[in-house]
Amino acid sequence: MNDKGQTFTLESIVASLLLLVVAYFLFRSTLLIAPQSAQITDVQLSQYGKDILRLFDNPKQSLLNDTLEYALEHINSSNSSTLSLINSIKKCLPKDVMFNLDVYYYNNTSILDYKITHNIPTSNTITVSRYLVIDSSNFVNNSPFVTKTAESSSYPVVLEVRLTLWRV
Amino acid sequence: MVKELNDCKGQLSLDVLVALTIFMVTFIFILQYIPSIFVVQRSDISLTANAYRIASLLSESPGYWTNGSCNGTDWENHWKSDDVTIRVGLSDGNPCELSIKKILNFSELYNYRGYDYIANMFGVKNYNISIQYLDSNSSNPIYSYYNGKPLLLIGLPVPKYGDVLRFERIVYFKNASVVYDITTSQKGVNRTKLFNVTTPSTFLFVVTNTSVWGSGYGSWIQIKVSRKGWGGPKILRIPSKGTLSPGIYSVSNLPSGLLNLTIVSHNLAGYLIYSPVGEYVAGRIAAKLVVCVW
Numbered sequence: 001m002n003d004k005g006q007t008f009t010l011e012s013i014v015a016s017l018l019l020l021v022v023a024y025f026l027f028r029s030t031l032l033i034a035p036q037s038a039q040i041t042d043v044q045l046s047q048y049g050k051d052i053l054r055l056f057d058n059p060k061q062s063l064l065n066d067t068l069e070y071a072l073e074h075i076n077s078s079n080s081s082t083l084s085l086i087n088s089i090k091k092c093l094p095k096d097v098m099f100n101l102d103v104y105y106y107n108n109t110s111i112l113d114y115k116i117t118h119n120i121p122t123s124n125t126i127t128v129s130r131y132l133v134i135d136s137s138n139f140v141n142n143s144p145f146v147t148k149t150a151e152s153s154s155y156p157v158v159l160e161v162r163l164t165l166w167r168v
Numbered sequence: 169m170v171k172e173l174n175d176c177k178g179q180l181s182l183d184v185l186v187a188l189t190i191f192m193v194t195f196i197f198i199l200q201y202i203p204s205i206f207v208v209q210r211s212d213i214s215l216t217a218n219a220y221r222i223a224s225l226l227s228e229s230p231g232y233w234t235n236g237s238c239n240g241t242d243w244e245n246h247w248k249s250d251d252v253t254i255r256v257g258l259s260d261g262n263p264c265e266l267s268i269k270k271i272l273n274f275s276e277l278y279n280y281r282g283y284d285y286i287a288n289m290f291g292v293k294n295y296n297i298s299i300q301y302l303d304s305n306s307s308n309p310i311y312s313y314y315n316g317k318p319l320l321l322i323g324l325p326v327p328k329y330g331d332v333l334r335f336e337r338i339v340y341f342k343n344a345s346v347v348y349d350i351t352t353s354q355k356g357v358n359r360t361k362l363f364n365v366t367t368p369s370t371f372l373f374v375v376t377n378t379s380v381w382g383s384g385y386g387s388w389i390q391i392k393v394s395r396k397g398w399g400g401p402k403i404l405r406i407p408s409k410g411t412l413s414p415g416i417y418s419v420s421n422l423p424s425g426l427l428n429l430t431i432v433s434h435n436l437a438g439y440l441i442y443s444p445v446g447e448y449v450a451g452r453i454a455a456k457l458v459v460c461v462w
Binding site: 013016019044054064092094 | 182183186187190191193194197198201216220263264302303305333335336337338339340416447449450451452454
């Protein structure tokens, strides 16, 4: 009897088991599926943000104090005027979604950030933005968005409103 | 010629047989297992895309109709014709600004043509499409009502278990509110307005002046709420004590169901904004379009 090669049986069994285990863990892994599940959450958050900015951008009703136009036009050092806006945005979002609202503006030298809310976000956030063009004469005195040199004249002011959303 | 008995040439060795068996078992297992992984994933992706696509089409597009020679976006005026092909959209022109007329026709189309017609239109098997209040959620849905019926609620009931993809859009309506004057023009005479409503509904009082009769009279709004089965009316007062100041006041704590309301205004100028379909936000009547597929 030729007994050579008998150990190959054990090797092949071990190799096959290894193949099985590797294949099982590779395809069982949720890594392939998890990004798809996360994407829909991100898409939903992003869509909430876009819809909310569209809803609150209502220049025809700028006298109502929860529109973006009213809130931004009435901000100055002594008056924040944004409480109604913040409460109305909260009303539109599910209870497990938090947000921050920032306004980016140009003061003739650099782009600055005016923070309306100061919540602390988690590491996974979605940011959407919308540009508003408001006549400088509509702003109250000492508005941070109107440059001092041109305060008396009327000119368009471009503001970028950024809404950052995250789930808690 | 006699073959020698101890000649082992040409015979398969045991290790080859075992290895081949294990290889085949592994191969068959993987062949069966891999497609099942991708089937699950494809289904997930497909549901996500379907929910997003239906919500986007309904909220951002005014829809489309054609009969081969003519076409347009006012499908709500043509869907009853047999030779017309339509794709429903609810937008009134601007994204997320919905038309009440299109929504009512969508409900009527569903009732007239059936579940499968809408399923085929959007390429889905199981769906539920509705318009709900902003604070509504899957465990406690609060539907928008119009003339005593849900404004839009079509499809199968959403299953409590299993893979259900839900996608929401925040929308607002064109011409969905009615404005009533509540100014008390005649000195000493209150103004009264009666409503039969199904709540939830939005009642928003915009008070512009509180001294139309002069100072010293006080200003207030009283809401008498009656319901079948109640012994007598419940009375809400704005403000609960003292006198009103100019501003915007909403009534949010009305009980749900069919109610009779009597609204009395006293010594003020202003108006009442009433809407049964959504909440008053930033000068618009807003709600949620909710699409569920599974």
